[in-house]
Amino acid sequence: MxxxxxxxIILLLGLLIQNRLKPALLFFGLVLGYYFLDLIPTDVLLKNFVNPSLVTLVLLLIVSIVIEKTSFISMLSEKLFDKSFPKSILKISFFTSLLSAFLNNTAVVASLMSVVKQNKFHAPSKLLLPLSYAAIFGGTITLVGTSTNLIVNGFVIERGLPPLEMFDFIYVGIPVALIGSFVLVFITRFLPEQKNEISFETYFIExxxxxxxxxxxxxxxxxxLRNLEYLFLSEILRQGHIISPVHPDEILQEEDILIFSGDIKEISLLEKFKGLELLHVKHDLSSNLVEAIISHESTLVGKSIKDVNFRTKFDASVVAIKRGEEKLSGKIAEATLCAxxxxxxxxxxDFYQRDNLKKNFYFFNNLKVNKKLSKIQSIFVLFGFIGVILLSVFKILPLLKGLFLLLVGFVLCKMLSFDEIKRRFPYDLVLIIGSALGISGVIIQTGLAQSIADTLIAAFEGFGVYGVFFAIYIFTAMLTEIITNNAAAALAFPIAYSTALSLDVSYLPFVMAVAYGASASFLTPYGYQTNLMVASxxxxxxxTFxxxxxxxxxxHGLVVVVLIPMFFEF
Known part of the structure; x- marks a missing residue:
């Protein structure tokens, strides 16, 4: 067996790398398979989906909906930018890290993206990737800073071990955030520079x-059509064939589809040409253009605009599409959408009344779905959240109970509706984590984790315990770059735990190596959702990544592997 x-597990890993099926379906499908093969008892399977760490994570995400409505983030963010570029980077990094230590870092990045884009001092392209990296740094400062830490804590609890404390992570997390902030100043030389006053977003327009x-x-x-300012005719679709590059002397024919690339803000240039119709657009363009990024949880991923009947589903037309620096080709309606x-x-x-917006998109421009709270309400929310955290730290009230009380208070005060909870409920995350807990148990019980641990120990025993610990961190960090942070933690934890048992040393350094390794997604846009948000x-x-x-x-690796053994002895 x-x-x-x-x-x-190899099949699961391969499918996760291909990114064709949603991770939630893959994890849940595998745990169901184990269940029907009697590898997981019914009570254990169900218990995993009400694991205290998982419930805590869900409550934090729901409570963060209300925190997003406060005015504090937007007010404070106005003070972030300075004529000095290094100062601006450091301010953004410290501020983002601090917020991400206690709030959902996806929400933090989404809130700050529009602020970064509208700053008058520096090119947004020089600031957005540091923003994402700083959010990752900040998430590793506390237990609640990132879902990865809570997932790892869930595995610890499942093994019958003492749970991790709120600030167990600060000894490594704070140095990572501080040193990382100065490194971010240096890496900006590798980022493209697109000045605000002359730059434009290059979109694919049909x-x-x-x-x-x-x-x-x-x-x-x-x-x-040859010399349009800010718009370029990149190809012509004619009877199923693509003509590219387009010669100036090319004669246009009836039903030709013209593909332009360039600044979406200049789309009105095309409206002056009689007999040239913007496809898929059945709405007024004068004041209702909204920019949105397809989320990693979206049901649109892997499907075309035509397949999902986009206009009916959202009461919106796709005017243009952009995918990083990639050159898109063909019809917009037939393009396969990616996270x-x-x-x-x-x-x-009817667009703003649809209940599927937050699940499918990250909005950073022109969306007014949530009404901002008043100053008094914002103060109540802020102090309520801080109070719950402090009560948990001083062991007066468990975090889980405190978040429940806070959630009830928000609902009773009409700051949060049941419709909002339903729309924003992290169904996919619950499936992934609940399933991962079961899969982790199977990996340990069948002896697979022990076999992999023995192999690691044999390969690195010449370097001692420290060498094996280093190998666990590298293994987890590599996993998170090719799949996702939560999936990496789920697959690496049982191996790390079994390795610690085999070496007869404390499990804590190895558990921390998994937590920090799973959050070390810096090389690709796919391992962490904040990277995905800023990529396009x-x-x-x-x-560039x-x-x-x-x-x-x-x-990150050097700081983590040096500091973890100092504060969590083998």
Missing amino acids: KYFVALS AKLEKNSPLIGKSIKSNG GDSLVLAVGN VGGYSFK LKSGALVSLM
Whole structure:
């Protein structure tokens, strides 16, 4: 059975890397398979989905909905920027790390992205990736800073061990955040610079020649489509064939589809051409353009706009699409959507009432779905949250109970509705973590974790306990770059735990290596959702992540592997 479990884990890893199926479905499908093979008892399977750490994480995410409505983040963020670029980077990094230590870092980055884009001193492309990295640093300062820490704590509790405390992570997390902030100043030299006043977001825009259009039968040049400011005719779709590059003397034909790339803000330039219709747009473009990023939890991932019947589902038309620096080709309606794609939507009157927006998109421009709380309400929310954290720290009231009370208070005060809870409930995260707890148990019980641990020990025993500990960190960090942070923690924990038992040393350094390794996603945009959020908006290529993330990964690894054994002895 051990070899069967090993093959199933390899299959799971392969499917996660391919990114074609949602991780929640993969994890839940595997744990169900184990259940029907009697590898997991019914009571254990159900118990995993009400694990205290999982429930705490869900409550934190729901409570953060109310915190997002406060005015404090936007008020404080106005003080972040300075004429001095290094000072601006350090301010953003410290501020973001502090917020991310207690709030959901995805929400923090989403709140600050628009502020960064609108700053008048520096190019947003120089600031957005440091913003994401700082959010990752901050998440590792406390137990509640990132879902990864809470997941690891869930595994610890499941093994019958004492739970991790709120500030067990500060001894390593704070130095990582402080040193990392100065490293972020250095890595900005690897980031593209697109000045606010002259830069534009390059989107993929589609228009079609109508029947009897006066443009038909004339060349690109004579129609004035060659030298449009901020827009470039990149290709023509004609009867299923792509014409690219487009020659100035190319004669336009009836039903040609013209693909433009360039600044979405200049889309009105195309409206002056008679007989040229912007496709998929059935809404007014004068004042209702909204920019949105497809979330990692979106049901749109892997599907085309045509397949999901986008206009009916959201009461919005996709005007343009952008994917980092990648050059898109073909029809917008047939493009396969990916997590992190940036869309420009022309929205209808019913758009803001749809209950599927927050699940499918990260919004950073022009969206007014949530009404901001008043100053008094914001103070109540802030002090209520701080109070719950302090009561937990001083062991007066468990964090789980405190969050429950806070949630009830928010609902009774009408700061949070049941509809909002339903819309924002992290169903996928619950499936992943609840399933991962069961999978972790199977890996340990079947002896697979022990076999892998024995292999690691044999390979690194020449370097002693420290060498094996280092190998666990590297293994987890590599996993998080090719799958996701939560999945990496789920797969690495049982191996780390079994390794500690085999070496007859404390499990804590190895558990911490998994926690920090699973959050060490700096080399790709796919391992951590905040990286995905800034990738398209900042115009970052995969190469940009590799160059800038390499130094950050090196710094993070060195600080972590040096400090963990100092504060958590073997």
